[in-house]
Amino acid sequence: MLTPTHVMIFSLVLFGVGVFGVLTRRNIIIVLMSLELILNAANLNFVAFSWAHPSIHGQVFALFVICVAAGEVAVGLAILITLFRNRNSVNIDEFHLMKG
Amino acid sequence: MSVVQRPELSLWKRLFLVELLQGMAVTFRHWWRKPTTEQYPKERPKILPRFRGIPKLQDHPDVEGILCIACNQCSIICPDDCITVLGEPRTVGKGKQAKVFILDYERCCLCGLCEEVCPTTPVPAIFMSHEYELARYKRVDLMNDMKELYEPQPTKEYLK
Amino acid sequence: MTEVSLPLFLVFAAVGVFGAVMMVTRTQPVHSALYLVLTLFSVAAIYVLLHAEFLAVVQILVYAGGIMVLFLFVIFLVRPPVPGEARWHGGRHVLLSAGLAVILACALGWHFLESAPAAAGNPSALLEGGNMEQVSMTLFRYYILPFETVSILLLVSMIGAIALARKGEGV
Amino acid sequence: MKEQLIQYLAVPMLQIAAIIGVMLLCVMYLVLWERKLIAFMQVRMGPMRVGYHGLLQPIADVVKLLLKEDVVPKAADRWVHLISPIILMIPALACFAVIPFTGTSFEVGAFTIPLVNYDVPALTVTSWVADLNIGLLYFLAISSLGVYGLVLAGWSSNSKYSMLGSLRSAAQMISYEVPLGLSIVAILMLSGTASLVGIVEAQQEAGHWWLFWAPLGVPLLWPQFIGLFLYFVAAVAETNRAPFDLPEAETELVAGFHTEYSGMKFAFMFLAEYLNMILAALIVSVLFLGGWLPVTFGIPGLSELFGNFLPFLGGAGAAITGFFWLALKVFLVLTVYLWLRATFPRYRYDQLMSLGWKWLIPMGLAHVMVTALFMLLRG
Numbered sequence: 001m002l003t004p005t006h007v008m009i010f011s012l013v014l015f016g017v018g019v020f021g022v023l024t025r026r027n028i029i030i031v032l033m034s035l036e037l038i039l040n041a042a043n044l045n046f047v048a049f050s051w052a053h054p055s056i057h058g059q060v061f062a063l064f065v066i067c068v069a070a071g072e073v074a075v076g077l078a079i080l081i082t083l084f085r086n087r088n089s090v091n092i093d094e095f096h097l098m099k100g
Numbered sequence: 101m102s103v104v105q106r107p108e109l110s111l112w113k114r115l116f117l118v119e120l121l122q123g124m125a126v127t128f129r130h131w132w133r134k135p136t137t138e139q140y141p142k143e144r145p146k147i148l149p150r151f152r153g154i155p156k157l158q159d160h161p162d163v164e165g166i167l168c169i170a171c172n173q174c175s176i177i178c179p180d181d182c183i184t185v186l187g188e189p190r191t192v193g194k195g196k197q198a199k200v201f202i203l204d205y206e207r208c209c210l211c212g213l214c215e216e217v218c219p220t221t222p223v224p225a226i227f228m229s230h231e232y233e234l235a236r237y238k239r240v241d242l243m244n245d246m247k248e249l250y251e252p253q254p255t256k257e258y259l260k
Numbered sequence: 261m262t263e264v265s266l267p268l269f270l271v272f273a274a275v276g277v278f279g280a281v282m283m284v285t286r287t288q289p290v291h292s293a294l295y296l297v298l299t300l301f302s303v304a305a306i307y308v309l310l311h312a313e314f315l316a317v318v319q320i321l322v323y324a325g326g327i328m329v330l331f332l333f334v335i336f337l338v339r340p341p342v343p344g345e346a347r348w349h350g351g352r353h354v355l356l357s358a359g360l361a362v363i364l365a366c367a368l369g370w371h372f373l374e375s376a377p378a379a380a381g382n383p384s385a386l387l388e389g390g391n392m393e394q395v396s397m398t399l400f401r402y403y404i405l406p407f408e409t410v411s412i413l414l415l416v417s418m419i420g421a422i423a424l425a426r427k428g429e430g431v
Numbered sequence: 432m433k434e435q436l437i438q439y440l441a442v443p444m445l446q447i448a449a450i451i452g453v454m455l456l457c458v459m460y461l462v463l464w465e466r467k468l469i470a471f472m473q474v475r476m477g478p479m480r481v482g483y484h485g486l487l488q489p490i491a492d493v494v495k496l497l498l499k500e501d502v503v504p505k506a507a508d509r510w511v512h513l514i515s516p517i518i519l520m521i522p523a524l525a526c527f528a529v530i531p532f533t534g535t536s537f538e539v540g541a542f543t544i545p546l547v548n549y550d551v552p553a554l555t556v557t558s559w560v561a562d563l564n565i566g567l568l569y570f571l572a573i574s575s576l577g578v579y580g581l582v583l584a585g586w587s588s589n590s591k592y593s594m595l596g597s598l599r600s601a602a603q604m605i606s607y608e609v610p611l612g613l614s615i616v617a618i619l620m621l622s623g624t625a626s627l628v629g630i631v632e633a634q635q636e637a638g639h640w641w642l643f644w645a646p647l648g649v650p651l652l653w654p655q656f657i658g659l660f661l662y663f664v665a666a667v668a669e670t671n672r673a674p675f676d677l678p679e680a681e682t683e684l685v686a687g688f689h690t691e692y693s694g695m696k697f698a699f700m701f702l703a704e705y706l707n708m709i710l711a712a713l714i715v716s717v718l719f720l721g722g723w724l725p726v727t728f729g730i731p732g733l734s735e736l737f738g739n740f741l742p743f744l745g746g747a748g749a750a751i752t753g754f755f756w757l758a759l760k761v762f763l764v765l766t767v768y769l770w771l772r773a774t775f776p777r778y779r780y781d782q783l784m785s786l787g788w789k790w791l792i793p794m795g796l797a798h799v800m801v802t803a804l805f806m807l808l809r810g
Binding site: 009013024027032034072 | 265266269270273276277280281283284289292293296299300303306307309310311312314315318319322323326327330331334335337338353354356357358360361362364365368369372373382383384385386391394395398399402403406410413414416417418420421422423424425427
């Protein structure tokens, strides 16, 4: 029998891997992809809960999350391209303009 | 060079894509036309009398023996240097006749100068035949000596 | 359906975790993106198991069909990684991050699992009269304002992305 | 349990095998028909050698492609190079799962398989593998995945022509997915369902194809013509066919994304392209042209006559008739597809983009609104 706990464990693993990716990778594109992973983990929880208490609202919220993720990626990648044009690199360590 | 301005399309033409439909009508009409191409190995092209195929040798009933007198003029005028002629005394009558005549089809450009320059009468000994199928399996097969130039191996016709 | 849902879930979850781990560890960004697509797919499959058909399709349409293609585009546009360049932070950093991620996940997990909901009703109610119909009814009955807000958000992000990515004047 | 296993596992497997087999055959002969038709339009004969008027040419082509050497460039990413034709192929085949080929289902009585003495219970076999509630969305989602195959093929070949071709194709497919989706929305509104079976049934109920939906009772006002036009243009662009075949513009990019492909892998890409064409034609037929409904549908008298022109076969006759009408429609749509290729020159890249974004998308939005308005006025 599939229970919400199973799905939650899976989403926790995805979340953990995503956080690890965000913290360790230097390539900013992969950092952005790890962020997508974290969003997906959150979405999975929404859907699991909506399934456990039969209620459609969780799915609707996940839909909103997907929309926001799409917007986030569009802007994030545009920023990335601008950065690449100005500094000719996608290495996250090289972007420390604010550092004193 | 002159710049040609495209005529401005009327609203009717723009709205209903008239010109696209006209284009499609043209292709539609062509669909039903009789094909103009010929099915080559099955159907052979009609060859006109002055067509220049590969050069070959010929004899004439009015002249005894070999018609070619080994004058070497064809070999000299040939822009591709593809003709080699060696002579020997004629077996009947005076003068020379060809002993060796080698023609390299690989180099021949089918210009017809050899036929023009050939001095023999009543017909030139070397002439442009109507044969045009030059493909061979080996390059050596394109080097033809006298025997092959007289009696060409007929190309195996590819039917079907 | 219910008897096979657990083994199916385990298969998809395994594929998903495999994809996620590979995604984070690959050095070639294109491979990373491909593994992420794999993970997104298995998540979509799990959505189907959880009676969220419409969401599964949206996940494939938006994530796999749109967002990841965008990622691939950007990967192609920017310079490929130089062979000798370090793609990871240092060893201690990796260990620390791994530890942090595990601790974070464990803390969340402890909290979650303590309050894990049991299946409270019949989940197949989510499919009655069509999942898509239910989602859209809810969306347009209760969430019309958020819906419009999201559309404005998307418009703004679209214009922002164009403005940012344009060459030359401005920026 | 056993009956369930057969109903939910064995029957779909057989259906899938049948669909794949028939579709591969269709692709082979579609290629022949394309070569023949374009040859006719160019006042040529087309393939004539293998078989009567080249009828066995597809088989010769397949044998040639399968026996060819598989060349992989030295600097290619071998794995991605290998999987990208497969990635192209899978979505193209997966989309066929939701297509209804005929309305009537076949009744298969209980029988025993002789040698193994296995009893097969009575079954009802439908012409579709799955009647998904979200069928149309499934089609849109799955068909949008084909772009990966192109992009990865171009990238993994490590060649500038492939790369340019694949980037063009990705941009083109993403741009034209929007008008494609918009042109379908009106049909969704008219049918009130996203299931492809449901859409055809809705047309049956309405008494006419959606193409001839006449709002306000005005006989010659058919707004779905715009929808059909939009869908068709977008589908031609989506399948990378002429006049929108920029990704494989042979005069500019050698062969585009499949420059570095040969043998089996190339055959897969080729197959996927033609499968997508057939798919687009099937969707046009189902959404706008009434799917399995006869061509004479809606004309009193003729409709009944041609609805089942094999009455002596009973239910099977009706099913076969449905197949026939759908096949006829698909054939005609595909012929128009090829006709376009024979007629129009290739678009320039900026023209392609401006057509997609500046004309088709606004037209699609307007079309949705006009349809909605007419539906409202009609009540």
